[in-house]
Amino acid sequence: xxxDSLSSALLPAxxxxxxxxxxxxxxxxxxxxxxxxxxxxxxxVEPPLVEFEDNxxxxxxxxxxxxxxxxxxxxSQRMMAVRAxxxxxxxxxxxxxxxxxxxxxxxxxxGPVLRVxxxxxxxERQITQVGVELIGPLExxxxxxxxxxxxxxxxxxxxxxxxxxxCVPTMVARVCRGLGLGEEETARxxxxxDKKDAAAVSAVGxxxxxxxxxxxxxxGPAERAMEVLSALPLPETAEKDRRRxxxxxxxxxxxxxxxxxxxxxxxxxxxxxxxxxxxxxxARDVRGELGAGGRYRAGxxxxxEEEGEPGxxxxxxxxxxxxxxxxxxxxxxxxxPHGTSWAAAGKLRAxxxxxxxxxxxxxxxxxxxxxxxxxxxxxxxxxxxxx
Amino acid sequence: xxxDSLSSALLPAxxxxxxxxxxxxxxxxxxxxxxxxxxxxxxxVEPPLVEFEDNxxxxxxxxxxxxxxxxxxxxSQRMMAVRAxxxxxxxxxxxxxxxxxxxxxxxxxxGPVLRVxxxxxxxERQITQVGVELIGPLExxxxxxxxxxxxxxxxxxxxxxxxxxxCVPTMVARVCRGLGLGEEETARxxxxxDKKDAAAVSAVGxxxxxxxxxxxxxxGPAERAMEVLSALPLPETAEKDRRRxxxxxxxxxxxxxxxxxxxxxxxxxxxxxxxxxxxxxxARDVRGELGAGGRYRAGxxxxxEEEGEPGxxxxxxxxxxxxxxxxxxxxxxxxxPHGTSWAAAGKLRAxxxxxxxxxxxxxxxxxxxxxxxxxxxxxxxxxxxxx
Numbered sequence: 001x002x003x004d005s006l007s008s009a010l011l012p013a014x015x016x017x018x019x020x021x022x023x024x025x026x027x028x029x030x031x032x033x034x035x036x037x038x039x040x041x042x043x044x045v046e047p048p049l050v051e052f053e054d055n056x057x058x059x060x061x062x063x064x065x066x067x068x069x070x071x072x073x074x075x076s077q078r079m080m081a082v083r084a085x086x087x088x089x090x091x092x093x094x095x096x097x098x099x100x101x102x103x104x105x106x107x108x109x110x111g112p113v114l115r116v117x118x119x120x121x122x123x124e125r126q127i128t129q130v131g132v133e134l135i136g137p138l139e140x141x142x143x144x145x146x147x148x149x150x151x152x153x154x155x156x157x158x159x160x161x162x163x164x165x166x167c168v169p170t171m172v173a174r175v176c177r178g179l180g181l182g183e184e185e186t187a188r189x190x191x192x193x194d195k196k197d198a199a200a201v202s203a204v205g206x207x208x209x210x211x212x213x214x215x216x217x218x219x220g221p222a223e224r225a226m227e228v229l230s231a232l233p234l235p236e237t238a239e240k241d242r243r244r245x246x247x248x249x250x251x252x253x254x255x256x257x258x259x260x261x262x263x264x265x266x267x268x269x270x271x272x273x274x275x276x277x278x279x280x281x282x283a284r285d286v287r288g289e290l291g292a293g294g295r296y297r298a299g300x301x302x303x304x305e306e307e308g309e310p311g312x313x314x315x316x317x318x319x320x321x322x323x324x325x326x327x328x329x330x331x332x333x334x335x336x337p338h339g340t341s342w343a344a345a346g347k348l349r350a351x352x353x354x355x356x357x358x359x360x361x362x363x364x365x366x367x368x369x370x371x372x373x374x375x376x377x378x379x380x381x382x383x384x385x386x387x
Numbered sequence: 388x389x390x391d392s393l394s395s396a397l398l399p400a401x402x403x404x405x406x407x408x409x410x411x412x413x414x415x416x417x418x419x420x421x422x423x424x425x426x427x428x429x430x431x432v433e434p435p436l437v438e439f440e441d442n443x444x445x446x447x448x449x450x451x452x453x454x455x456x457x458x459x460x461x462x463s464q465r466m467m468a469v470r471a472x473x474x475x476x477x478x479x480x481x482x483x484x485x486x487x488x489x490x491x492x493x494x495x496x497x498g499p500v501l502r503v504x505x506x507x508x509x510x511e512r513q514i515t516q517v518g519v520e521l522i523g524p525l526e527x528x529x530x531x532x533x534x535x536x537x538x539x540x541x542x543x544x545x546x547x548x549x550x551x552x553x554c555v556p557t558m559v560a561r562v563c564r565g566l567g568l569g570e571e572e573t574a575r576x577x578x579x580x581d582k583k584d585a586a587a588v589s590a591v592g593x594x595x596x597x598x599x600x601x602x603x604x605x606x607g608p609a610e611r612a613m614e615v616l617s618a619l620p621l622p623e624t625a626e627k628d629r630r631r632x633x634x635x636x637x638x639x640x641x642x643x644x645x646x647x648x649x650x651x652x653x654x655x656x657x658x659x660x661x662x663x664x665x666x667x668x669x670a671r672d673v674r675g676e677l678g679a680g681g682r683y684r685a686g687x688x689x690x691x692e693e694e695g696e697p698g699x700x701x702x703x704x705x706x707x708x709x710x711x712x713x714x715x716x717x718x719x720x721x722x723x724p725h726g727t728s729w730a731a732a733g734k735l736r737a738x739x740x741x742x743x744x745x746x747x748x749x750x751x752x753x754x755x756x757x758x759x760x761x762x763x764x765x766x767x768x769x770x771x772x773x774x
Contacts, residue, residue: 010442010483011435012460012467017480020430020494027431027497031418039736041720041743043407044414048398048513049436049499055397069458071469073399074503080399082458082469093404096397102758104746107407110414112436112498116461126435141725141746148729255729333428338528342535342642349426356428359491359528371489 014118014125025328026128026318029157030110033130033316036153037108040145042132045107047089049114053081059300060273061088067115082114086129087315094135095299095309103136103309121288124319131291133313135298140244142312143277144251146293150281150314151259154290158325161284163260166222166249167267168241169274169294172212178235179208193266215265222249225263244277279314283324290324291316335369335377338362348383401505401512412715413515413705416544417497420517420703423540427532429495429519434476436499440468446687447660448475454502469501473516474702481522482686482696490523490696508675511706518678520700522685527631529699530664531638533680537668537701538646541677546711548671550647553609553636554654555628556661556681559599565622566594580653602652609636612650631664666701670711677711678703722756722764725749735770 011017018026034044050071057065064084071080083089086109094105110130118125132149134142147164154162172193176186185206192200193216201216202209211232218228226249234242245263252261271278271294278294293314300308331354336345338358345355353376362368369377369386376383398404405413421431437458444452451471458467470476473496481492497517505512519536521529534551541549559580563573572593579587580603588603589596598619605615613636621629632650639648658665658681665681680701687695718741723732725745732742740763749755756764756773763770 010479011438012465013462015435015437017435017476017484018433019480019484020432023431023433024425026433027418027421031414034414038411038718039741041741044410045407046405046410046413048402048404049501050402050513051398071456071458075400078399089404092397093406097404097406102760106743114436126437137746139746141744145744145746331425354426354428356493357528357532359524359526359532373489 012125014115014123016124016126021328021331022322025325026322028328029322029325030128030130030318032157033153034108034110036156037132037149040106040149042106042108042134042149045090045093045109046111047083047086047093047109049112050080050082051089052076053079055092056081056083056088059088060091060296061085063273064088064115067117069114069116084113084115085315086111086113087131087133087313090131090133090313091135091296091298091311094133094311104142105135106132107135108132122317122319128318129315130318131293131313131315133298133311135309135311135313138310140247140251140277142310143244143248143295144255146312146314147248147252147279148255150279150291150293150316151256154281154283154316154321154324157321159283159290159321160324161260162290163262163282163284164252165262165264165267165280165282166245167264167271167278167280167294168245168276169268169271169278170276171215171238171241172266172268174238174241175211175215175235176208178237179206179211181206181208190268194269212266219264219266220262222261222263225265229263229265241276248277277312281314281316286320286324288320288323289317290321330375333372333374333376334383335365335372335374337365337368337378340378344378344381348378353383399512401502401510403511403513408715408718409709412712413709415715416709416712417515417517417705419544420540421495421497423543424495424519424536427493427536429493429521429536432477432480432494432496433498434470434473434480434496436501437467437469438476439463440466442479443468443470443475446475447478447683448472450660451475451502454504456501456503471500471502472702473498473500474518474520474700477518477520477700478522478683478685478698481520481698491529492522493519494522495519509704509706515705516702517705518680518700518702520685520698522696522698522700525697527634527638527664529697530631530635530682531642533699533701534635534639534666535642537666537678537680537703538643541668541670541703541708541711544708545713546670546677546708548647549677550649550669550671551639552649552651552654552667552669553632554651554658554665554667555632555663556655556658556665557663558602558625558628559653559655561625561628562598562602562622563595565624566598568593568595577655581656599653606651606653607649609648609650612652616650616652628663635664664699668701668703673707673711675707675710676704677708717762720759720761720763721770722752722759722761724752724755724765727765731765731768735765740770 067084069082073080090107115125188204218225274294276295280292281290295312297308298311333354336355336357338361348355356372376385454471456469460467502512575591605612661681663682667679668677682699684695685698720741723742723744725748735742743759763772
């Protein structure tokens, strides 16, 4: 049902009412995703919508500071913040409330986040995030597990032509460090790589130019990229990143030889807080990312990188995801005329019907059924299709 | 897992992390409630967490003004409010976006609300509300439908010893008006009735004293209350309320002769925005209301009572509700050792197991399974219980 202009004006930009049947469709998809996470041993947690600002925006939460609404708490007289991202909350739970629990910790979540401004790619200011965090293990098996889980869950809700784009956002910096580049040169190089500008990479790359151009050119289908990468004379500083990519890909391929996997060897944007193997999830012909994830250190104070536990996970964005999921079957609605017993209608519901009760007698039951968007009506005890 | 004192201090008072297994338990209960609403023809809608203040707090929303957090919207430079109640949003959707849709409109919802302060009975400041609204019909059949639905849905998630307390919050005022009492006298009488103070009712009741004392004393099990009510010489102004109560109870009894129903003939508190038959849902031995609902006028501007469409519905409070629901069965977790194929673990999940993967080889698989809270482990291709 299209919103008229009056209705649109009722809500702030970037905020929407989700109407029938979309709201039920979204809820069903969220429930199926979480059921799949649960089957893989991920346990649900539900942090609150608001927290103290200084907790919510510490560590990796700081990335969202400009996108976060603040509220004054009259009880504590302290500033609170409305979450703009759920991941920092899950990490907080794992490293505080569950800090004495067995490792690895597997947690999953679903819920709304609120952002001060939308972006061009995502104008919505309220987004439903659904995801998992796996905290504790260092092994490549952990990277493979969350990527396989993301793929399985997405395909389970009907996403087709899924593609997983792997990257190691730390690699370029490590290559540059290994080849003796300074911070300023690395930053300039990074900018050139972000623009995929081979000429600029050559101009500012110094001793790293040739290597980085090769990495940039090799990005694409996973097997080809890894073939190039494995033959490259990488500095020792980047060896760990190459090994992790190789190990994770081997595990992914063992489980899912059919999965479309690409590798971007110079990707960095959007992964500023990631510390190792990361990934983005796409569906062919669907605009925007379905989700993203990767390695981080959990429970790290700003500037103290050695701290914290290794973690990985991913977040799915329901707005994009729903564009990649087929529309649901129309509901099986049966009109149940006035005077039908509660038990008789209950029997139909138990058979899977949606019953729509007539609250008063009507002259033309078929017309009334049609008016109420029912494809069937109960007529003399029998479910009859409308003709 | 009990929160330690450090963790408790992390969150503002009245806000909580819901941890395993409670978060999954709550989500499952919400999903079952909504599935039942859907089976009865109620379609899900999902309004946003925040709206413009002047919209959200108009009409019945005004009741929550003091309990509502405000945010400045930098885009529109207007004040927004975080919802403290979902019902006004559903009514807004029905009367604006869906105003041209067929009547009755049946809508359902679930989601969090945020409140500035908790109350003694409900210290939580974030609450999950789940409910339905039925907008359009005047008939007693509509009152009966939503009450029967509330009872069915609550029993469906495992609530036992449910009790429905009916009231007609307009009745006392209509009796007083019919007997010629002024506004001030009515208010004093109301206060006495709220305290169930028979002596005060007698002292300030004037010509209504005897009638109201009888109504107060008759409150209790539905059939007895209705027997008293039907024999009373009510003024014409209150006749409509008596008839509605009689009709609704007849419909409820036809469907559910077994349901515990009580009637409070003088109840008023908490129903200031209700315009007719209302109800509260309790479970024996469970502190607080599971939910409440009743009649209102939808789309009414303040002070214009003739406006708007008739509506009824109810809201369930998940915090109270979960106290009335049995704890879930422990999950069937099986430890799947390192090296188990993706396909083999998937087969176990398809059989209903929760698989917990070992991410590295271990010397003692049984000890590892136990450490990871699994009751079983996969051993040589066979699921084996831990001894």
